[in-house]
Amino acid sequence: SPPPLSPFSSSLFRSFPLVTQFTTYHHHPTHFMFTRHAPSRVLTFRRLSGHVTPLVRQRVSGSPFGSSAASAKASKSATTSIGVLPPSQMRVRERGRGTSASDESSPGRSAQRLFATDVPAVRLSGRTGPVVLTVTSGKGGVGKTTSAASIGLGLAQRGVRTLLIDFDIGLRNCDIHLGMERRVIFDFVNVLKGEASLKQAVIPDRRCSNLLLLAASQTKDKTALDLDAVGSMLQSLKANDEVDVIIADSPAGIESGAHHAMYFADEAVICTNPELSSLRDADKMVGLLLSKSAGAEAGIPPNISLLVTRYNAERAEDGDALSVNDITEMLGLPLLGVIPDNPKAVLRSTNMGNPAIMAENEAVAGSYQDVCDRLLGNDKP
Known part of the structure; x- marks a missing residue:
């Protein structure tokens, strides 16, 4: 014994x-x-x-x-x-009811019944069907994952059936921002390789049933993603009308992980800090979205909007940082929102497993709420 x-x-x-x-x-x-x-x-x-x-x-x-x-x-x-x-x-225990063997063999087939059938569709402004919304920047550390998690939860709280996919293979963080790090069993790569169904891999948010997370693999590298497999899964999700928004949290840089995240974008949110190096990288991503994405190749480039993060109005007034007007003029993009610089509030919220949009009595949370309202076509000053 x-x-x-x-x-x-x-x-x-x-x-x-x-x-x-x-x-x-x-x-x-x-x-x-x-x-x-x-x-x-x-x-x-x-x-x-x-x-x-x-x-x-x-x-x-x-x-x-x-x-x-x-x-x-x-x-x-x-x-x-x-x-x-x-x-x-041994048997793989199903993570949800109604998952059949046919679901296991095809990641797209498992998209059926991700959400309750009685959940009504809520579309983004100007859209009549499901969309892929990519949050990207080019430069690291500008708040892509913070923004993706906050936008995902904010839209879900407004009735939008939201699937958040972490494309940062090998360096996943979305699960931490949502407090799901202990709940990851299967990941994005498992689904693409047919080792698990999408129904098994997605993790429902405990705060809002309209939000699901598909975590990135922590043990693979970015070469584990296959463009055709990613496209097949996303197109199946959209064709089944099972989700309203698929948020792709892009990794930093312009290598394969970022390319996969932006290639299938219908909408894109470019995150940038008020500094020249960040703006130059953001401009590079704009060029790629307008020339190298699937929509651009088909003559229908994605809609791109600008999200200014870590903005300090006092520094901008003193001339120590770029102003919002400077940034919008340099990039030539419509402004989606401005997120104030409050690293303590963001860090405190993230360490508790909550997106920044849940930071109580903080301006950063209100700014993300406004961003979500604008994405749904609601006017905000």
Whole structure:
């Protein structure tokens, strides 16, 4: 029999999740040792009545252990150490009701029933169908993810069926901004590769049922995205009319991750700080959206609007930073909103797992609320 699990006798370990992509486990008299080698395995341990009960999720197709001999050996080792079922007996537990086997094989098919069927459609201003809204900038650290998470929650609170997709493969952050980091089981790459259905991978927001998150993979790099697979999934979502808005949170730079996020954009929000380097990078992204996106290639370029972030009016008046008028004149874009510079409020809200739009009694929250109203065609000063 295995030795007692003494590290878990403390109340600190009474209930905790362990999420990893590569896991093997061995016993030690005083602790568990985890060695990474088998892909796509997620273990959640929960102490129940003095026992540790493992819940194992395995990739949908194929054994993570490779050959049958290696699988049998690994299964025996796993069973004798902590009583985990061998791979042949494991099942992927459905993350939602009504997910069929056909959903597993096609990411787009699983788009059905993402939201309750009685949720009415709410469209962005000037749009008659679902749209892909890309939040991008080119430069890092300007508030793309902060803005994407805040806009996503704000639109959802207004009745918009919103799917937020994190395109920053390897460096995901949307889950942290929404307080979902402990709830990620499957990710964007799993869906594209057919290892999980979209229904299984999306995470519903606990504050608003109209918001879903599809997290990026933390263990892959940006080359894991395939343009055709991304396009197929997005087009299927739009064709099924299952969502109103798909928000693509773009990574920094102009490499493959950013290219995938902006290529299918119907609408784009360019985030920029009031500094020249940020404006130059933003201008570069505008050029790419107007020339290299799918819409531009079809002669229908995306609508682009400007979101000025981390704006300090006093510094602009003193001439130490660019003014809003300077920025709009230089980029030639319609202004969607101005987010005041308040790093403490944003940091405090993010650390609590809340988007900046939920920062109580802060101007930054009100500014994001105005942005959401403008996206829906409501006039705001």
